[in-house]
Amino acid sequence: MLQRTGEIPLTTHVFGDPEALFTALGDRSPVHRVALPDGMPAVLITGNGAAREALSDPRLVRSVSAAAPELHRFHPLASDDYPLSRHMLFADPPDHARLRKLVSKAFTRRRVEQMRPRIQEITDELIDVIAPKGRADLVETLALPLPIAVISEMLGVPFADRAEFERHAEVLTGINASSGFDDIIAAGRWFDTYLAELVTRRRAEPGDDLISGMIAAQEAGDRLTDLELRSNALLLLTAGFETTVNLLANGILALLRHPRQQAELRADPSRLPNAVDELMRFDSPVSCITYHFAAEPLEVAGFAIEQGEHVVIAAAAANHDPAVFDDPARLDLGRENLGYLLGFSHGIHYCLGAPLARAEGEIAFGTLLRRLSQLKLDVPESALEWKQSFVLHRLRALPVRFTAA
Template sequence: MIDLDGQVALTTELFGDPEALFGTLGGRGPVHRVALPDGMPAWLVTGHREVREALSDPRLVRGAHAAAPELRQYLGMYSDEFVLTKHMMLSDPPDHTRMRKVVAKAFTPRRVELLRPRVQEITDGLLDAVLPAGRADLVEDLALPLPIAVICEMLGVPFGDRDEFGRYAEVITGMNASSGPGELAAAGQWFNTYLSELIASRRTEPGDDMISGMLEAQRHGDTLSDLEMRSNVFILLVGGFETSVNLIANGVLALLRHPEALERLRADEGLLPGAVEELMRFDSPVSTVTYRFAAEPLTIGGAEIRPGDHVAVSIAAANHDPARFTDPGRLDITRRTNGHLAFSHGIHFCLGAPLARLEGEIALREVLRRLPGLGLAEPAESLTWKQNFIVHRLDRLPVTFTPGPA
């Protein structure tokens, strides 16, 4: 049994570095009592087997109603004060099942695969813009604008609105770090108003986009309330780009820091699908899954969890568990990575996983093809990361390469 009073205070930087996290926790034990960087007490699950169990245990619920009263002050965007909380990521069955059914009908693998030519076209255009200069910031010039353009097109967000969408989305992803409660509330209100108008326009003028598809599903009996519709479109917009941004940028950085893997991949593009999986395992785009609350007593890895306790899981640590992955600190693009948890597990497994894989594969392939002589423009040690313990995103990735024509 873990001592409930033995909290280890954790900093944001630790969540993207599994070895440093294990060192601070005092070892690789599967469950630890911690204080998260925002001060919120939690059980942090780090073992691969225990993380899988926690992510699929119905006794750990997403609804904030199950949180102990003293935890409410830490909930931020997940509290009822944030207007767009009624989406599938913060729901439990049967509401989660009902909402995911509607969204999934508009987010099928077939629809995602049909996007391949468009993802290729956007990628080519973004690289065309930087090729003549011989230098770029691959976060701002590729990793960020590519998935934002794709998810906005999928949901029918007009091109002229995307910059404003991007600004408010950055506020949301700064939750518990760079964004304060007032900024989060303002961003939520902006999204609520904007999406109300966008959904209303699709009701009168449907198109070939996901919002129209969700509205069509509702006409066939799969219903969402107006607030649930706005909330689920919101989480698709914001969640629909974050994983891809980090997969692309973190993946390029990992390859630059392991030039033998980069050259092997450049020589054999057939290794790319497996390499994408290994890059997600090696440097997980989402480092931590938070806000699961015990609805009843349970035991995880020897820790006795009480009702109302907060359980967080470290995806990054689970993906570096030597009990599951041999020599986990080594990047091996030929590794069999079956079982990595970069897209979570259980009923909340990432619905956008096929899209993230598609965007990551195309972006990484074209970077290797079209940017000869690729290298970091400054030492890797000088690079900084977004101050967030949920996602692991580079602030920027300055590179140089041999200039060429668009």
């Protein structure tokens, strides 16, 4: 049994707003002991340096088997009833390196550069639909369908199935917030059945897609079980679009809120690569990186953590650490020290899809600014709604009006 005192109870909305989180915590100390919105006790790391230290520490593991017994009820993805948790995100060495190696070739910078023309084509097709209308919900018409189309094509998911898997993926990304335990289990079972059928089809008719590639690696003798194959396919499907949806929607909103920065970026598209990272830092798609458990007692930034405790990295707060980012509440598309950005995590679990997400961001923002002018919110900013989650910072809708260039 963990012995904890002084837990600060936190509500969901503060995780997407670093200033609100710092206020709720009472100070800007880099580590705090808190109660998450679902009641789960955790050590919350908000400092950028402390976060990088924690994410590099091999004593903080992803396996829920290292968690204190009283924490297991908060983790439905580790339940015996949930079928698809054998993927690299919840794996520790040496399994992590084995699983990551099997899919890393699909996300190299060279492979992503080869995909840019197709990403551009999809983006143009989506904007072709909305350009004559003068107004649109940019979550529904751009931020959501673009990354879904890209990752679906990479994995070989038939176009007709995308809406259905998007619906079930929404349930999984609502973990510990808008989705209940039973909903998570049901969505996992749907994906297990769906992916088993898809894998069977790809075995019979291989294609130039990632699932076919994993099957080929398995048949060539790489140590990959059928369950690991399906689990990693699910991880790539869900992680491959959810965070990019938020990057696009949150980034567009930031540009709407800062018209001068929007105009400067429209005038000089060469700034797009740096702008993507700054937009991600300014309004992080991922509020928290959860499910790290202390395999033994340790210290982070001088803070003592007990064996079995749950350690959470507040990525949005770490991206607003004034010790690293000067005037962090200011959007600066020319900011130079973005190497400390935690938008894609850090350490061995650094996001494989980072080059792909950056490419989609550059193409989506650049095309939007090139083809649509006079971009403005079509509702009062106070009317915007965010998905209930302390893990992801996700707009439900982004209504805008514009003029086709």
